[in-house]
Amino acid sequence: MKQFVINEVEPLDLVFDQPGHHHNVTDKRAMAAVRPLQQQVKEKGLWACHLTPDLGGQGYGQVKLALMNEILGGTNWGPRVFGCQAPDSGNAEILAHFGSEDQKAKYLRPLLQGDITSCYSMTEPQGGSDPRVFETTAIRDGNDWLINGYKWYSSQARWASFTIVMAVTDPTAPVSDRFSMFLVPQGTPGFNIVRNTGLVGESPEDGAHAFIHYDNVRVPAENMLGEEGRAFEVSQVRLGGGRIHHAMRTLGAATKAYEMMKERAVSRHTQGTLLGHKQSTMQYIANTYVELLQFRLLILHAAWTIDQGDKEGGQIGIGSAKIMSPKILRDIIGRAIQLHGSLGISNELPLGQYWIKAAAQGLVDGPTEIHEVKLAKRLLKNVRPVDGLFPSEHIPGRKAAAVEKLRRFLELSEEELA
Ligand SMILES: Cc1cc2nc3c(=O)[nH]c(=O)nc-3n(C[C@H](O)[C@H](O)[C@H](O)COP(=O)(O)OP(=O)(O)OC[C@H]3O[C@@H](n4cnc5c(N)ncnc54)[C@H](O)[C@@H]3O)c2cc1C
16 A cells, blocks of 8 residues: 555645645546546555445454555545545545435435545634634525525535535524534535635635635525534534544654655765764654654554444543644654755745644644643543542652551561561
């Protein structure tokens, strides 16, 4: 798989390299190059492996999926060639769990085949991490729903055959019951992309993250996905294992930067020595190796925990990996850029792109701070408070108990010791 990715997929990254282009299934030239590769992946039994066998996946456990995603992490086109790109992978999971037979036939099947791409539209301009500020509404009108509002950073909307949008259906309900999900097919009147925002460094208005105005978008009642008011249950399905795969792809990108650092260290001379002979470079290399190994083991442990059926442990592992991802990538890419000097920060190496990826990692699927809070709550859930005034590790108290336990030895007479 690794050789295939290096030989066949990496060239796609270099030629079809416009922002988010790996989601543009409407580019006939790019897709002409991609389709035969997807066919080879299918023949090898490696297509859409995150899915269960009934949906055309392989039923691989999370450990194997994690290892596959590590290989895909160094490329943009890799996930599309292997049928596991976000947000399609998560959207497919939602449709498989909550879709009606009709929705599955219309949207899920072509998505699973890789024939189309999709979009997930939740974040609004006034905030992404706090659903209490979401304002987009869907109001029942006879046999239809009318959707109105603005959504921000809806990735891939410009190329998507359908968008899954979250809208308020009962503004008086508690926040957990306030929202429902709807399927909006491409071309629905009123689905207006205000602009396609790009990431830092990308040309303005030609990015992959759409600012959308839902202006009286009318969809039939059967386009509701899941039950009314249950949008959060629907959205949770798409974030499970995907976060592990995302973390492993982050590891793949960070590992690439590490390999670049090592090559640079033994290739570049400055001030009379190889870069790799300078102590600071050695520290960079050694610390990077250790951090990568720690991160890899953390993710694989999380994947293994999920495979053991330990749901709570799995959630703790997923949260830990999610928190570590942006930090690891930022630290390692920062060192790699530094070692490559001006070339490192230029657009002639992939490191600048990875740097933005690191920042994005701290926001996609919710900011790091929120994951930290969630993880801490899980970790504290079953911890019992101490009895008494002092912590259970307080030495005077422990010593008194130890003296009591060992008193008979302390009180042994000289004759008994003789
Ligand atoms: C590359 C990329 C792709 C994306 N794709 C999509 C997509 O396809 N569909 C979609 O709907 N959204 C998408 N998003 C949006 C993403 O979900 C939001 O960026 C994220 O939820 C944060 O929302 P926000 O950007 O509005 O930041 P805010 O919610 O304004 O948060 C900004 C900052 O405030 C701080 N903060 C927020 N809440 C807390 C808290 N409780 N405690 C402490 N600090 C806090 C954090 O530092 C946080 O980063 C994407 C984002 C990125 C970067």
